[in-house]
Amino acid sequence: MAGTAMAQDITIPESWAGVWETTTTEMDCVTMEVISVSTSLDTFCTGTSFIPEDPNGEFPELVCEGMADDTTIHVDCSGTLELTPDCTFTLGFLTDATRSGDTSQGVTINAMTFTGTCFVPDSCTRREYTAVRLSDDPGCDQTPVFQASWGSIKSIYR
Numbered sequence: 001m002a003g004t005a006m007a008q009d010i011t012i013p014e015s016w017a018g019v020w021e022t023t024t025t026e027m028d029c030v031t032m033e034v035i036s037v038s039t040s041l042d043t044f045c046t047g048t049s050f051i052p053e054d055p056n057g058e059f060p061e062l063v064c065e066g067m068a069d070d071t072t073i074h075v076d077c078s079g080t081l082e083l084t085p086d087c088t089f090t091l092g093f094l095t096d097a098t099r100s101g102d103t104s105q106g107v108t109i110n111a112m113t114f115t116g117t118c119f120v121p122d123s124c125t126r127r128e129y130t131a132v133r134l135s136d137d138p139g140c141d142q143t144p145v146f147q148a149s150w151g152s153i154k155s156i157y158r
Contacts, residue, residue, distance in 0.1 A: 010050045015070040016099060017046045018138050022131040029109060029124035042131070045140035050075050050095075062091070073097040073106070087118035102133035 020042045026035045050073065051064050066075035078092040090113045097106025111124045 010064065010066050010068055010075055012044045012046055012048050012050065013068055013070055014046045016044050016068070016073075016104075017136065017140070018102075018133045019043050019135040020104070020131040020133050022129050024127050024129040027126045027128070029111070029126045032126070035125065041134075043138045043140070045138050048140075051077065066095075071099050073099075083114075083118065084116075086116045087120075088115045089113075089118070090115070097129075104131045104133075105129065 021039065022042050023037070023039045025037050027033060028035060050066075050068065051062060062077040062079040064075055064077035066073070068075075073095060075093075075095045077094075078090065080088055080090045083089050091111070092113075093108060093110045095106060095108040097104055106129055108127045108129075109124065110127070111122075113122045114120045
């Protein structure tokens with residue numbers, strides 16, 4: 001395993017690139033009661049950071065450590081945000097995943113804790129997933145196009 005790295009250094013290796021069909025089971029961390037089961041498509045592009053940006057600034061800035069190589073991903077992040085002078089919110093998540101060929105499996109634990117007079121209960125979810133790669137080509141090098149209805153395109157040229 002590689003050494004630890006900061007979030008901006010934890011990027012998707014070429015071996016993980018592609019379009020993956022992922023089945024996720026979400027559970028309560030304490031009771032292990034199943035909250036939901038879902039299937040979705042995920043696109044992994046080589047060199048993309050594992051840590052998503054928060055465009056709205058709603059979550060605390062995350063400090064992350066971890067590594068990613070051809071068969072293993074380990075990312076551990078946490079961040080704290082003062083919601084009010086008497087209430088502090090801490091967000092943490094830990095992801096561990098393994099890949100073998102065109103299949104992968106993993107676990108992500110998300111924990112939210114509130115300190116002080118917050119009137120919000122702590123929560124923790126566990127997401128277990130299995131995935132199958134549908135395509136090696138995620139289309140990351142394609143140029144995005146402007147999406148518009150045919151009517152709006154015609155109005156531009158009138």
